[in-house]
Amino acid sequence: MSTPAPPTSERRPAVVLLSGGLDSTTCLALARQQGFEPVALSFRYGQRHTVELDCARQVAEAAGVEHLVADIDLAAFGGSALVDDALEVPKHDDVAELAAEAAGDEIPITYVPARNTIFLSFAVAVAEVRGAADIFIGVNAVDYSGYPDCRPEFVAAFEEMANLATRAGVEGNRLTIHTPLISLTKAEIVQLGVGLGVDYSVTSTCYDPGPDGGACGRCDACLLRAKGFADAGVPDPTRYTAA
Amino acid sequence: MSTPAPPTSERRPAVVLLSGGLDSTTCLALARQQGFEPVALSFRYGQRHTVELDCARQVAEAAGVEHLVADIDLAAFGGSALVDDALEVPKHDDVAELAAEAAGDEIPITYVPARNTIFLSFAVAVAEVRGAADIFIGVNAVDYSGYPDCRPEFVAAFEEMANLATRAGVEGNRLTIHTPLISLTKAEIVQLGVGLGVDYSVTSTCYDPGPDGGACGRCDACLLRAKGFADAGVPDPTRYTAA
Numbered sequence: 001m002s003t004p005a006p007p008t009s010e011r012r013p014a015v016v017l018l019s020g021g022l023d024s025t026t027c028l029a030l031a032r033q034q035g036f037e038p039v040a041l042s043f044r045y046g047q048r049h050t051v052e053l054d055c056a057r058q059v060a061e062a063a064g065v066e067h068l069v070a071d072i073d074l075a076a077f078g079g080s081a082l083v084d085d086a087l088e089v090p091k092h093d094d095v096a097e098l099a100a101e102a103a104g105d106e107i108p109i110t111y112v113p114a115r116n117t118i119f120l121s122f123a124v125a126v127a128e129v130r131g132a133a134d135i136f137i138g139v140n141a142v143d144y145s146g147y148p149d150c151r152p153e154f155v156a157a158f159e160e161m162a163n164l165a166t167r168a169g170v171e172g173n174r175l176t177i178h179t180p181l182i183s184l185t186k187a188e189i190v191q192l193g194v195g196l197g198v199d200y201s202v203t204s205t206c207y208d209p210g211p212d213g214g215a216c217g218r219c220d221a222c223l224l225r226a227k228g229f230a231d232a233g234v235p236d237p238t239r240y241t242a243a
Numbered sequence: 244m245s246t247p248a249p250p251t252s253e254r255r256p257a258v259v260l261l262s263g264g265l266d267s268t269t270c271l272a273l274a275r276q277q278g279f280e281p282v283a284l285s286f287r288y289g290q291r292h293t294v295e296l297d298c299a300r301q302v303a304e305a306a307g308v309e310h311l312v313a314d315i316d317l318a319a320f321g322g323s324a325l326v327d328d329a330l331e332v333p334k335h336d337d338v339a340e341l342a343a344e345a346a347g348d349e350i351p352i353t354y355v356p357a358r359n360t361i362f363l364s365f366a367v368a369v370a371e372v373r374g375a376a377d378i379f380i381g382v383n384a385v386d387y388s389g390y391p392d393c394r395p396e397f398v399a400a401f402e403e404m405a406n407l408a409t410r411a412g413v414e415g416n417r418l419t420i421h422t423p424l425i426s427l428t429k430a431e432i433v434q435l436g437v438g439l440g441v442d443y444s445v446t447s448t449c450y451d452p453g454p455d456g457g458a459c460g461r462c463d464a465c466l467l468r469a470k471g472f473a474d475a476g477v478p479d480p481t482r483y484t485a486a
Contacts, residue, residue, distance in 0.1 A: 073313045114409060117368075122357070148409055157407045158408075165357060165391055166392075167356070
C-alpha cells in the first residue's frame, strides 16, 4: 500500500458546482466552513445570458477558490426556455401566482433536460482527476420541487451510479454527493449564508436579466429569491434591472 | 389524454452513442435492425486525434441516420492518455502481453474519467428533447473489463438514475439503456455486424492513429480488434498506418 502525497493544505479537496446564484454560493461557503478546499466548477452551456458566469467568477474570487469553467453544448439540443431563444421565460406578478402554478405538478418550461445529471457527471470527472471524494451541489427540493433532478432520490441514485462508474468507487474510496441545502427553505439558506459571511450582492439568480445585467424581478427564480430575503428578515441586496 | 403525434415513420426514435469504432457502429446497425430510427450522437471531447469523428460521420452517413456532434471539454480536466498529450498510449507486441497486463486488475491509463457517464448524460438530454425512450451504447465487458464504466452494474445504476432525473421517468415513460454488445466477444460482434451488412472499413478503433489516419496496430484497441476479425474468420479491413 502506497502512502498518498499529503495535500497542499490540511483541507480535503472537493468539487462544488457553482452557478453564481444564491444557493450554489451558499453551498461553496459551507464547503469551506466544513474544512474542504473546493474547486468551483461552472458551465458555459448555451445560457441565454452570461451574467451568471460573471457572477460565478466573482463569487469564486471572493471565496479565494480555484474556478473551472467547462464548455458544453446543451443549446444544440434545445428543449428549455433557459437555453432556447424561441421559448419565453414565464413571468408572474407575485409568488402566490407562481405557487398556484407550481402546485399543478407540471415540470416547468425552464427545466433544462438532464442538466444536473450532466453537471454532476463533469463534477465526477473533475473529482476523479483531482483525487476528491466529495462533490457539493446546491439543489433544493423545498421551495421549488418542479425539477425532477433536484429531488433527494435523484441525488441518491446519482451517487450510487457514480460509485460504480469510477476508479474511486472501484478502489473503495466512496464518492459522496453533498446536498446541504436540499431541505432548507430559501429563507433558511439566506440566514445560513449571512452567518457564513456570504456577500449576496455579487450573486445572480434571475432567469432573464435585463441588458444592464440586473435581475428582472418577475421570473420564478427572482420571486423566490426576493421572498427568501423577506422571510429571513435580511435586506435584499439584489440589483434589479432599470428596464 | 392527448393522442401523441404519429412519428414521421413507423420507427421509434432512439439515441445511439457513436464513436465511429467497431462496437458503436455495430450497435447502430443493430438499433436500426430492431426497428428504431436512431439519432447518432458523437463527441468532440479533446481527443488527441479526430480520425474517430471523421469515421463516425461516415458511418452515420452510410447508415442514413441523423448525426449530432456535441462539443465538450474533457481535456481541460486531464487524467487520461486518450486526452492528455503528456501521457503515452501503452503499446504491446501481442494480445498475450496485453492480456497478462489486463489480468492485473488495474484500471488502464487510457480510461477517461467519467467518460461514459458524461456521454450517457448527454444522450439522456437528447432523448428527452427528441421524445426517445431508448438509448444504445456499445459497451462491452468481455474482451476488456478494465474500465469501471463498461460494467453491467454501472449501466443498470445509470438507467435507474436517469429515470429519476428526467421528465420521462417522472411521467412514467421509462428510459431504457440498451447494451446489446455487453456480453459478446469481439469476434461475435464482428460476426453480428457482418450479418447486418456493416462496412467495417470506415470504422476506426485505434487509440493512437498515425499521421495518415491509419491504425497503429499495437495499442490495446488495435490488438483486440485484429484478434476479433481473426477469431471471427473475417478478413480484417482495417487500414494500418504506413509509419
